Every structure is written in structure tokens, then in C-alpha cells.
Amino acid sequence: MPRAEVHIPSADSSEIFIDGNGLGYTKEVRWLKRDKGADVLEVPSGQWTIERRKGFKRGIVREEFIFERASFPESHAATIVETPKGLIAAWFGGTKEGTKDVCIWTSRLAGAKWTKPEMVADGRLNDLVRHACYNPVLFQMPDNGPLLLFYKIGPNVAGWTGWMKRSFDHGQTWSEREALPEGFLGPIKNKPVLIGNRLLCPSSTEKSGWKVHIETTTDMGRTWTKTNAINDGKLVSAIQPSILLHADGRLQVLCRSRDRVIRESWSTDGGLTWSAMQAASLPNNNSGTDAVTLTDGRHLLVYNHVKPAPELTNGKGPRTPLNVAVSKDGKQWDAALVLEDSPVSQYSYPSVIQSKDGLIHIVYTWRREKIKYVCIDPKELEGKPIIEEAWPQVRR
Numbered sequence: 001m002p003r004a005e006v007h008i009p010s011a012d013s014s015e016i017f018i019d020g021n022g023l024g025y026t027k028e029v030r031w032l033k034r035d036k037g038a039d040v041l042e043v044p045s046g047q048w049t050i051e052r053r054k055g056f057k058r059g060i061v062r063e064e065f066i067f068e069r070a071s072f073p074e075s076h077a078a079t080i081v082e083t084p085k086g087l088i089a090a091w092f093g094g095t096k097e098g099t100k101d102v103c104i105w106t107s108r109l110a111g112a113k114w115t116k117p118e119m120v121a122d123g124r125l126n127d128l129v130r131h132a133c134y135n136p137v138l139f140q141m142p143d144n145g146p147l148l149l150f151y152k153i154g155p156n157v158a159g160w161t162g163w164m165k166r167s168f169d170h171g172q173t174w175s176e177r178e179a180l181p182e183g184f185l186g187p188i189k190n191k192p193v194l195i196g197n198r199l200l201c202p203s204s205t206e207k208s209g210w211k212v213h214i215e216t217t218t219d220m221g222r223t224w225t226k227t228n229a230i231n232d233g234k235l236v237s238a239i240q241p242s243i244l245l246h247a248d249g250r251l252q253v254l255c256r257s258r259d260r261v262i263r264e265s266w267s268t269d270g271g272l273t274w275s276a277m278q279a280a281s282l283p284n285n286n287s288g289t290d291a292v293t294l295t296d297g298r299h300l301l302v303y304n305h306v307k308p309a310p311e312l313t314n315g316k317g318p319r320t321p322l323n324v325a326v327s328k329d330g331k332q333w334d335a336a337l338v339l340e341d342s343p344v345s346q347y348s349y350p351s352v353i354q355s356k357d358g359l360i361h362i363v364y365t366w367r368r369e370k371i372k373y374v375c376i377d378p379k380e381l382e383g384k385p386i387i388e389e390a391w392p393q394v395r396r
Contacts, residue, residue, distance in 0.1 A: 002045045007038040010052050016041070017051045021062050022377075056323075056338040059380035061359065063339075066107050066114045066371045075105075076348075077189065077288075078363040078371045081138035082355045083147055085170040086110070089363050090136040090149065091371050093117070102132040104151050108171055114373070120174050121165060123153045131155050137187040137201075141220060142194070147171050148221060150186035150201070158207050162186045164221050184215055184224045190242040190290050191353065193251075200271045202241035202253060209233020212241045212255055212263075214271050230265050231277040237314075238263040238277060242291040244299050244330055252330045254291050254301065257284050260308050260315040264330075282325065282333055283307035283389050285317030288349040294378055295354060299327045302339070302350035302362055305391050319346030322364060323391065324376070326383050334383025335392050339364070339374055347372075354378070 008016055016039055018026040023039075029050075030042040041050070066078075066089055078091040087109040094102030104121035107114045123131040134152040141148065147167040154160025162180035167173060180186055187201040194200075201215040203226070211229040230253070231238050241253035251267040253274070262280040267273060285306035293299050302324050308317030324337035339362070340347035350364040360376040384392040 003042050004045075005032065006041045006043050006050065007035065008041060008050060008052060009038045013039050015052050015057060017057075017060075019049050022060055056335060058382055059337060059376045059378065060374060061377050062373075062375040064114075064373055065366065066363070066373055067117055068370070070105075070117050070370075072101070072103075072105075074368050075371050076365045076368055077135045078349065078365065079136050079138045079191070079351045080353055080361055080363045080373075081140050081147070081191070082353060082361075083140050083170040084144065087355070087361060088138065088147070088171040089114075089371065089373070090120070090138055091363075091365075092133050092136060092151075094132065097134075098132050098156060100130045100132060102134075104133050104136045104149070106171060109373075120149070121151055121163070121177060125153065131160075134160055135189050137189065137191060139187070139192050139199070146220065149174065150180075150221075152185060152188075160185070166220075178221070180221070181224055184226065186215060186221070189240040189288055189349070190351070193243045193245060195245075195270055198270070200243060200251075202243050204239035204241065204255075205229075206239060210237040210239045210258065212238050212253065212265070212277070214241075214243075214253075214274075216271070227272065227274065230274045231263070236263060236277045240288050242289065243271075244291055245293045246330065247297055252299075254280060254289060256286065256288050258286055258314045258316075260284065260286075260310070260317075262289065262303065281331065281389070282386065284315070285319060286315045287317075287319050287346075290350045290352045292352050292354055292360075294360075295358065296378065297328070298378070299330050300336075300352065300354075300360065300378070301325045301327070301333065302352050302364070304348065305335075305386075307389055319348040320344070322347035322350065324362075324381075325386060326381060333386050335386050336381045336383050337376070340366075 016023040032040040072093040075093040105117040136151040152160040162185035166175045192201040211233040215226040237258040238255040240256040244252040255263040257263045262284045264280040289303035291301040305323040306317040321341035322339040325333040366372040
């Protein structure tokens with residue numbers, strides 16, 4: 001097969017992407033050398049899309065849409081999990097958030113491709129009543145346990161109720177839905193964490209102020225307990241927590257807020273009680289975030305690094321750019337990646353996990369039209385300190 005040498009100007013090879021994949025993960029294209037500020041590639045004949053992406057792109061292995069076209073115009077609030085058979089993602093999709101035709105959809109990464117979206121839950125409560133579905137959350141129980149799907153059904157956020165389904169074949173088929181007990185919603189947006197036999201589900205309510213709490217089940221969703229609200233919903237308005245696990249046993253939640261900052265709280269007793277909620281060192285645009293503790297001890301956060309103007313209602317800012325930050329202690333954060341930075345919003349509601357092979361997997365809303373998937377090698381991430389909420393500048 002004919003091959004040609006191609007010179008791509010770049011600061012280093014981490015800026016080079018072939019058909020959306022990092023250079024080192026595209027076997028057909030070979031890196032040869034550096035020459036006068038360029039990477040020299042050996043490219044076989046055929047059609048190739050070769051891009052240089054400047055600034056905060058190191059570590060991206062693969063990125064793609066889970067689907068190009070679907071039977072529904074809008075998609076939002078994705079979740080992702082690793083099963084013994086590979087990755088599966090879920091989200092809600094329909095005409096528009098809140099309309100009765102909004103259902104829960106899933107797709108599995110089968111080999112190198114995502115399967116066609118499949119509807120697995122709708123909001124039909126009976127022959128006469130149907131509401132929208134919202135915010136699916138997937139969790140894989142260990143030791144060949146079931147795959148759990150939590151989601152909400154309701155006429156609106158204030159009036160939604162919690163539901164769940166189970167899969168015993170890694171997401172190919174699902175049980176009949178089960179209602180959670182009255183007053184329980186399950187994980188509201190972000191994944192639970194399992195501590196011993198306690199599944200801690202980060203949750204929140206929006207009826208009488210925005211309040212965060214933790215719901216816990218020890219029997220895979222059949223019985224439940226919950227903590228008191230961590231914040232009062234008045235002085236501090238926060239929802240949609242994610243849970244980080246620290247080496248000393250402490251737990252930390254990071255939360256979306258109306259206060260122009262990410263909010264945080266800490267627990268020293270396994271999530272039974274929590275400290276007063278405080279401002280973290282990062283801004284928030286009143287949009288969802290997600291975080292995960294990595295196997296190397298670092299913590300990784302996916303969020304919109306946006307500080308809304310003080311005059312904006314409820315601290316709501318644009319949902320672009322979409323960023324990744326890392327931290328050793330959950331307090332001081334370093335800028336690592338910019339996943340999206342187009343002024344055409346929105347890029348939002350991320351979900352992030354680390355798989356058994358060490359790779360990081362992120363799904364998020366892409367302009368409310370599609371769900372995008374990004375795979376990251378954490379060993380390649382290089383952080384630059386975020387000082388006084390300012391994302392570091394990139395030298396060109």
C-alpha cells in the first residue's frame with residue numbers, strides 16, 4: 001500500500017488527532033520523527049482527517065458521538081458505566097425536556113461501535129397518565145451483580161418521583177420498573193459509590209429550595225435510608241452532588257449551585273453526617289458537574305469553567321467551555337483538559353468513570369442534539385494550577 005510522509009506543525013505530538021483519535025492510538029498512521037517544529041507522519045493512502053488541536057488536549061484517546069441521528073430531536077443528562085461486557089451509556093431523549101414523549105435510551109459499546117439507541121423506559125404511569133422521564137443513573141453491582149438503572153418520572157422536576165430497573169445481562173434486557181419508596185429519588189444525576197455493603201447515592205431536592213442529601217441502600221434498592229439535608233436551601237442553594245473518596249476515609253461532595261461557585265461538604269463518618277457546605281475553589285455556572293476518584297489517588301472533575309456575571313439570575317451562565325480538572329487533595333485543582341470551547345452552547349451534564357483498565361470515560365450533552373463520548377488516558381494528563389478561579393492561558 002502506498003504511504004506518504006506528512007509534516008504537521010505542532011508543539012508536540014499530543015496535539016495531533018487522526019479521525020478524532022489521539023495519534024498514538026491510530027495504528028495505521030505511524031509517527032516518524034520531529035523536524036523543525038513539526039511532527040512527521042507516515043500515512044497510508046486513503047481518506048484521513050488529520051487535525052492539530054491546540055491547548056489542553058493531552059490525554060484524549062478517543063472521542064465520538066454515540067449516535068449521529070436518532071428518532072428524537074433532543075438528548076440530555078447522560079450516564080455511563082462499565083459492565084463485565086463493556087461500556088453502556090444512558091440518557092433521556094424526546095421532543096424537548098419535560099414533554100411526555102421523553103424516554104430513557106441506552107447504547108452499548110460493542111467492539112469499536114456504539115449500538116443503535118434503544119428505549120428502555122418511558123413515563124407511562126397508567127392508561128391515562130404519562131409524564132416525561134429524567135436523569136438516568138447507571139450503577140454496576142460487583143461480583144456479577146445486576147446492573148441498576150435509576151431514573152425519574154414526573155410532570156416537572158419539583159413533582160418527579162424515583163424509579164429503577166435491573167438488568168441481569170449487562171443491559172441487553174431490563175426488569176419491570178420499580179417505584180422507590182415515597183420521599184426517595186435515588187441518585188439524582190451522578191453515580192453512587194459502594195462502601196462495604198452501603199450504596200451511597202448522591203441526591204437532592206428542588207421543591208422548597210435547592211438541598212443536597214445522601215440516600216443509602218444496603219440491598220440494591222429494596223430498602224432505603226437518607227441523611228438530613230446538608231444545606232438549608234436558602235443561604236446556600238445546591239443540588240446534584242458527586243462523591244469523592246479520600247485515602248484517609250473522608251468523603252467529599254461537589255455540587256452544582258446557584259451561587260456562582262461549586263459547593264463542597266465533607267464527611268468523616270462514612271457519609272452519615274456532613275460538614276457545613278462551603279464554596280470550593282472553582283466557579284460554577286448553575287449547571288451539572290461530575291467527579292471521580294482515580295485509582296492513583298487523584299480526583300478528576302468535569303465541569304463548565306464559567307464564572308457567571310453577578311447580575312445573572314440564579315448564577316446561570318453559558319454552558320461552554322466544558323473542562324476537566326484534577327486534584328490531589330480535592331481542594332487545589334489543576335487545569336487538565338478543555339473538551340469543548342465553541343461559543344455555540346451547550347456542552348453540559350457530564351458523567352465520568354474510570355474503567356478497570358485505568359482509562360477514563362466521559363459522556364456529556366452536545367448542544368442538546370447528541371451525546372458525546374470521550375476516552376482519556378490519565379497517565380497523559382498534565383495539570384496547570386488554577387489560581388483564583390482563572391483557567392490558565394495557553395502559550396501559542
